[in-house]
Amino acid sequence: MKLLLDTHTLLWLVEGDAKLTERAADVVADSEAELFLSPASCWELGIKVGLGKIQLQEPLVDYLHDAVRLYELTVLPIGFAHVARVATLPHHHKDPFDRLLVAQALENGLTLLSGDKQLDAYGVARIW
Secondary structure: OOOEEEEHHHHHHOOOOOOOOOHHHHHHHHOEEEEEEOOOHHHHHHHHHHHOOOOOOOOOHHHHHHHHHHHHOEOOOHHHHHHHHHHHHOOOOOOHHHHHHHHHHHHHOEEEEEOOOHHHHHHHEEEE
């Protein structure tokens, strides 16, 4: 299964937060799972760290490098097709980061690993 991690999923996974559901943890632990991370999530984390909304135990760049290495994440580049797909999405969700994640998941046939039920309105596959 090919999974695109939502920003909160990455945080809760790395931090060992109980908000990560057992099902989500099991899917991540599956040796057959291919895990993807969007630069949109990295950007969102950068903004939240910069605003003081999130505090990490290490500098953001180290946090991201460590997460990519530890969880064998593939960074999924943002391409023109993703940007074009965002432009065609209905406005069910106003968060620009989530809209880009939806577009990437739809364009690349990925399942979103996210607790955000609002994303279901886009017809994207989602596990939580």
